[in-house]
Amino acid sequence: MKILMIEDDQKIIENVDLILKIAWPDICFLASKRADGGIKLFNKEKPDLVIVDICLPDTSGFEVIKQIRSMSSVPVLILSALAEERDVVRGLELGANDYISKPFRQMELIARIRNLTRKSVFPDEDLSIKSQNIRFGLSIRQIYYNESEIQLTRTEGRILHKLLQKKNKVVTYQELSNELWGDALQTAIPSIKVYIKHLREKLGDDSLSYKIIQNIPQVGYMLVDQADR
Incomplete structure (x- = not known):
């Protein structure tokens, strides 16, 4: 699995890198501190999931999501200190798949990533359940x-x-x-x-x-x- 992180805080990048490599030892973790560099890496490396911060030095993470969504349906997870409901709503409505507020919990991050990268159909999902309509x-x-x-x-x-x-x-x-x-x-x-x-x-x-x-x-x-x- 290949994950790209677009985040300007080096300590958070290193922390997430460590968390992911403990959970998935064979993971390929890529990172950029700027939006423009992140988009270049995205186009070159074709990651399986993107983690993006909203407050980036060169442009908003919301703009990054717009660019990614214009060319790909890859899962996007927002990891941001902006925790107001309006920020969550805006991010998800622009096309992000999930949103975690900083500071985050290690197991929560792993659980969200697992949910976004697993297959669409699970053995325990009974697709025969239905309602009237x-x-x-x-x-x-x-x-x-x-x-x-x-x-x-x-x-x-x-x-x-x-x-x-x-x-x-x-x-x-x-x-x-x-x-x-x-x-x-x-x-x-x-x-x-x-x-x-x-x-x-x-x-x-x-x-x-x-x-x-x-x-x-x-x-x-x-x-x-x-x-x-």
Whole structure:
């Protein structure tokens, strides 16, 4: 596996390099302290995943994400000290796949990377689960809503899978975090909210009523299936 990090703090680069090489001894780790150098490395090395900071010396990490997304669908993980929900939302809506705030936990970083680099279909995922109007296709990233095909990201698909498993029951933020990253992470809630927002948009879930995926304030979400009621 080849990972590129675009980060201007040398200590963080060295720390992440060590963490990744402990988790994956054969990893190829590349790093650039500037956005322009990072894009050059990206084009030359074709990494399997990119870790990018937002506050870079020559341009914003948001601009880096835009450039990467204009030419590739490679997973992008933001690692930034900017922890406001608006920053998380902006990063994910520009095309980043995940967002971790600094300071970060070692095991959280490893879990997020594993989630982003694993295959789309897992042996323990039952793609036969469905609701009255939603069913999976051949992978976790393909669904049919009222028989219209919709493409999801891997993370969106896994969230929807969990909601379908417990349709008409509450799925907590902690359950979703554990499903995605193997741990109940309080820091994951802003990211989960953005993924839910994207899912609702793809399903045409009216923001005035949220008839498909309902909010359970301070707790999580519930996928409503009228066929079971």
